[in-house]
Amino acid sequence: MTVTDRHRATAWQVQSVLLSYPDELLLERVPLLRAATGTLPASLAGPLATFLGHVTATPLAGLAADYVATFDHRKRFSPYLTYFAYGDTRKRGMALLRFKHAYRAAGLRLDDSELPDHLAVVLEFAAAGNAETGVRLLTEHRAGLELMRLGLHETGSPWAAVLDSVSATLPPLNGRDHDAVARLAAEGPPEEEVGLAPFAPPEYMPDPEGARR
Template identity: 45%
Template sequence: MSPQPATVPAMVRTRIRAAVRRPARVSPQEAEDRALLLRLLSLLLQYPDAGLASARPVLSATVAALPPSPAAEHLADFTAWFSGQEPDALERHYVEMFDLRRKSSLYLTYYLHGDTRRRGMALLTLAQRYRAAGWDTDGGELPDHLPVVLEFAALTGARTGEAPLRQHRRGLQLIHRALTDADSPYRHVLAALLTLLPPPTAGDLEAVTELAAQGPPTEEVGLDSYGTYGEGEFAQPGTFVPPEPAPPTLVPPLSTPEGPR
């Protein structure tokens, strides 16, 4: 987008930029196609367990039947690889890409807030957004896990449902860059997702480069304010997780000259 003239009032310039980045109105059929794309993205970014591996023929056929689009092309490239891998190889690759590498973790608030108290509040806000929309997750993953965010977007629609994706666009860009640097076929899934979002600004790209070089903010706290860690759920490598509280100390009853009370 070209810069607005300096003579345009600041409020007007802000509204113009917002209008450019706002999702365009779509027809019911386009909305349905977009929801299907988002649901496919959510599925393909989940851990490739036995159930997902057995569904590969259906997923490939669904991708092949998508209307032509850049996103569909990226997904076709991914499913061509996905369908030809042994299940155990898929599992190893997924763990290496998403569980062992910070720059391609699927937990989006990490890129925006790092290991700080603000991340706990961001998780709580996201969970409240889901509840306000009438969507109750099963609680198996943190609310910022990308497959969860994508499923919410598919169910709720572009304006409300995709707002968290737009908010975390820079994190998504970093994940795509990291997967590309690792030559992982999952880069095609992130590339497909990025085609559905507003194009990055120069500021976005600069921030992603800085994030890749310096990492997100750090702070020596855990995220127990959200009430998750300590129960076997995901914690970023290096995150401080407080120990479980010790059981209360039993105080003996007071005694009196007449004997114990």
């Protein structure tokens, strides 16, 4: 089955829900998420179906604890896309503003409690009729996404399947992408540049330890 724009929008919406903090609402949505997944091509649906099976087989408390241990306590799995490119440096604030400007241009204003580069937020934005801009934001941070995906597989995390599905909605990795992933894996995100004034107001500087809930 050919992947269409409608397939990608549906997949992004499902992925967004599955990459948010798991709660009772997630369990209530499982039948709807399964139905939506069933409309997708195998490359997008297979990984999502695998993860939904894990959700139904795992007590909610265990699922939530695993989410926190994975995304809150391990920076290598940060769901905030700008972290991989900018680390905790001041330049990251400017990168966050680029996300906010992209959302505002599309008529979307986030709650102040939401950081605009959270993967679940970006996927939800892309699903809501903003595919072109959403793909641009995702591909600009493709190296970080791929490093996260590979790391989740390496540790046996069930969320690796969701990242597989995200990757399947994007253009194939090229040589430059592979080089960027290798470089990021070897060097890690940049460290703070001492002595530079902030590039953005402090409110746009994120707490990398927290994940979207």
